[in-house]
Structure formats: C-alpha cells, structure tokens
Amino acid sequence: MNCLNIAISKGRVGKEACDLFKKVGLGNSIDLDSRKLIFKDEENKINYIYVKSSDVLTYVENGVADLGIVGKDIILENEGDIYELLDLGLGKCKFAIAGLKEQKNYEDELLKVATKYPRIAKRYFHEKNQKIDLIKLNGSVELAPLVGLSDVIVDLVQTGNTLKANNLEIIEEMFDISTKLICNRISYRFKYTRVVNLMKLLKAVEN
Numbered sequence: 001m002n003c004l005n006i007a008i009s010k011g012r013v014g015k016e017a018c019d020l021f022k023k024v025g026l027g028n029s030i031d032l033d034s035r036k037l038i039f040k041d042e043e044n045k046i047n048y049i050y051v052k053s054s055d056v057l058t059y060v061e062n063g064v065a066d067l068g069i070v071g072k073d074i075i076l077e078n079e080g081d082i083y084e085l086l087d088l089g090l091g092k093c094k095f096a097i098a099g100l101k102e103q104k105n106y107e108d109e110l111l112k113v114a115t116k117y118p119r120i121a122k123r124y125f126h127e128k129n130q131k132i133d134l135i136k137l138n139g140s141v142e143l144a145p146l147v148g149l150s151d152v153i154v155d156l157v158q159t160g161n162t163l164k165a166n167n168l169e170i171i172e173e174m175f176d177i178s179t180k181l182i183c184n185r186i187s188y189r190f191k192y193t194r195v196v197n198l199m200k201l202l203k204a205v206e207n
Helices: 012-023 053-061 072-078 118-127 161-165 185-190 192-204
Strands: 004-009 038-041 046-051 067-071 083-087 093-100 111-115 132-136 152-157 168-177 179-183
Touching: 004 012, 004 053, 004 192, 012 046, 012 067, 012 179, 046 053, 053 067, 053 072, 053 179, 067 072, 072 118, 072 179, 083 185, 083 192, 111 118, 118 132, 118 152, 152 168, 161 168, 179 185, 179 192, 185 192
Parallel strands: 004 046, 004 067, 111 132, 111 152
Antiparallel strands: 038 046, 067 179, 083 179, 093 152, 093 168
C-alpha cells in the first residue's frame, strides 16, 4: 500500500501539528528532538517530512508530499497550485500594518513598506489604491522603521509584544491567519479515500 507523505513545517506550527496528529492516534513516530527529517509510521503507512515552513508548499506542489501543514501566510505569499482542504485552527495570528507610535495617517502618501511578505503587501495596498515603495526583508522587520528604512512594516502579529518592545504599534489590522491542511492536486484524486479519512480524524479534534 502506498504511503501517505505529509510535509510538516518546522517551528511552533509543526509542534502543534504533531500534537494534533498524536491526539488522533497518529504521529507517534515523530520525534522533534531528534535530527531526523523523515519520520516513518509503518503501522499507518504515513511518512512525515519535516521541512522549513517556506518549503512546505514546494514539496506539496511538486508531489513529493501528498499533504502539507502550513500557515495561510505561506500559501498567500507563494500562490501555489494546491488544494486548501482544512483550517486546523492552529497558529492563530494576524497580518497587520505597524509603525512608530507617532506615525501619522499614511493615506494619500508614497509609503515605504518593509516586509517579509512582498506579494501580500503589494496586493493589499493595491486594493486600497495606496502608492508604496516596497522593501523586502528576511528578518527583524521591526528594525526598519526604527532606523528610517521604512515608514511602516507589514508582518504577522500574535501577541504584539515585539512591537511594544520597539515602540511600534498596530496602525491597521489586515486579516487573520491560521494553519491549513493542503493537498497535492493529483494526490487528492488518487489517494482520495485516505485524504478524506485523515481530514475526518483531524476535524474531530479541530481547535
């Protein structure tokens, strides 16, 4: 019997996903404290592939993984050709525009925007007819307004503690984000029964 291959993103979302699998009687083969990247569940015929969150979509889209557990932010930013099957209710946060507390209203100005998510930011401001100068960063976007690189940032916000610690505040909430179960289009057709059965199990303990 063919194995079901599931790509799980590293980090907090991956840990929460592993806990979720274990709640439904799966995932006991996963040991996140080890240095292994593939965990084989021989009994249930499932292989768990542990990858960077930004790579989950690539593995699923190319058919290396049948299913993937990944944040909606990755899906929106990369626009992969996959099926989005289920909201797992994990890793809840929001996209927001944030800036210095003294930042004035930005509308009708050319706005310098620093972000790890240029596609999401570009689409959002385009829909608002807001002119922007987009600056792509790979980390610590909160630094950009502090040193004058940007007027505002677009980033994921969970608690807001990092913003507060750097004298930043949310100017505008954009939309909510959570973790999704995604599927390769061909796998959905040829492994339909297994995929649907797994979805039913996960729905039973959905947060």
